[in-house]
Amino acid sequence: MRDFDIIVYGATGFTGRLVAEYLVQAYPGRGRWAMAGRSAAKLAEVRDLIGATADTPLVVADADDPASIRAMAERTAVVLTTVGPYQLYGSGLVGACAAAGTAYVDLCGEPAWMRQMIDAYHEEAKRTGARIVFSCGFDSIPFDLGVMTLQDAARERFGAPAPRIKGRVRKMQGGFSGGTAASLKATLAAAAREPSLLKLLASSFALTPGFSGPHQPTGLIPEYDATLGAWVAPFIMAPINTKNVHRTNFLLGHPWGEDFRYDEMMVAGLGDVGKAAAEAISKLNPFASDKGPKPGKGPSKEARDSGFYDLLFIGEMPDGSRLDAVVTGDRDPGYGSTSRMIAESALCLVEDVTGDGGVWTPGALMGAALRDRLKAKAGLTFTAG
Template structure:
């Protein structure tokens, strides 16, 4: 048995602090956890700030010091890392976890880096039993588990999965995290240097090596959605979420079908007003200008508590029948909800009694078990009709 159930690496950052706060408040006993980062002094400050017990262990570790990362992961059953952009600061940690059989969860929305990690470490993770799970926040758990939930219901109701699923963000209150903005900027810079990265970013099947499915919608331009009878607009997180959903399908043995088609867009509204709104959304860049979030900064508690999201998943069967699943969250997506989701995913891994090593999506590895935990502990809702 490892010394700690969970180690939070990056606990002095804004999101890492929220993860630590969730563990301190939700699990005052029963979970053996520690906080890790570069600065012992800052770790002590955060420990006091969040009201964690004074004896909560602190670990010094730095992405520039692989030996410190190795020493940290050898003490943990699962490492939570909020230290991004992961393509700049995450590779050595993934390598250490894969080599030592340590569980790993992150908030990654960087598909090209994820593919590189799959190529480099999948075989080693399988050998050691390390369970590496990317994208355990708003990107991409609500979408990954939303599609999984819909397909479970479709199989129960119709005897087969829905070959066409639409993910439609109906409402969302809250900001994207500074880490998301930094990751996007790092990804664009990397793509400018390497055309191979551009190919990965634009392929729906970038995370499914060896598998290419049906032609997929791009979701890049506003359109009228006849199913919803409303205008829809591009959704900024779709390029990562859709890749994760396709990876889940493949990891589950093409459980959604080899012909599965999926896209994500935002619902803009009805009629001419909806069309105008969809066009405005398509032009808007949430990461541009001085108001773009910065790493290490984030909204107040009141702003996080006032946040929410509502996502509709529409499954369309071959005969035209329709099945819907709605996923909701009770906090802002980028911080309040994300910090709870990644913490609970880590604890789900701790309690998972399998040894299925490899590089996974949350849906493929933990599925309904994680969904039930998020309903009970993280303020998410899943309703199918």
């Protein structure tokens, strides 16, 4: 019997604090969870600020102290970590969870590192029963489960999955997190040191070892989407989301076919105005400025609560038939919605899903169970028709 169901590692950081606060508010009185970080004093301060009970356990753990990381992993059923960039601070924790048979969820959008962890720990996690689940935030749950929702509906209506799906971000308010920006910078720095990573980063099948499917739409340049009658532009999170979607298909034994094609883009608008907007978006780097949030910092509660997103998934069947699915969220994607998604992912592993060990995606391991939790508790909707 482990001491805890969930340890929130990184609880003194901005996103980790939001996760801990969500657990306090959404599940009052629920015991068997703890807050972890480098400083007991800072953990106690956050515990009091978020209204957690005074007896909420505090666990001191530091990525620079492997023994403390191992001890943390051995005490809990699930480690929920917001301590990134994961390629700088996460490898030891993944290894410790794999060795201890401990489930793990994070917010990783760093595909080269994820592939390294798959290669290093997938078999060990299978042996010990550790369920390692990356990308349990805005990248990539709404997209992973959005595709799954559409494919469920396609099989029901047409008797077969859609071989081609377009993911389209129709509306979104709220920025990306400081951790996302830091992760991208760390990834680019790693690629500069090791150019071979560039090929991995460019491949839609970077997370499907031993399998490479058909050529995929790149989504790297503005284009006119005849299906929508609108111009679309590159979406900054597509390089991680598309890889996770293909890994879900891969892990499930290719229920959507080995020839499945998928891409993601942002809807820019109609006519000449839409074309100009798409071209402007394609030249914009939201991480280029130093004005964005720093790791550990983030927007106000008012800004988080006023954020939202609206995602459209278009399934195209071989006979020309079309089926759509829509995913919405009622908080800003980078913080408010993400903190809820990762918390519910951890709870899903504790309460709803067993499954074999290994390195998973949210969709492949938790699927409909997680979707139901997010609809009931986290402000997301999933519809198809």
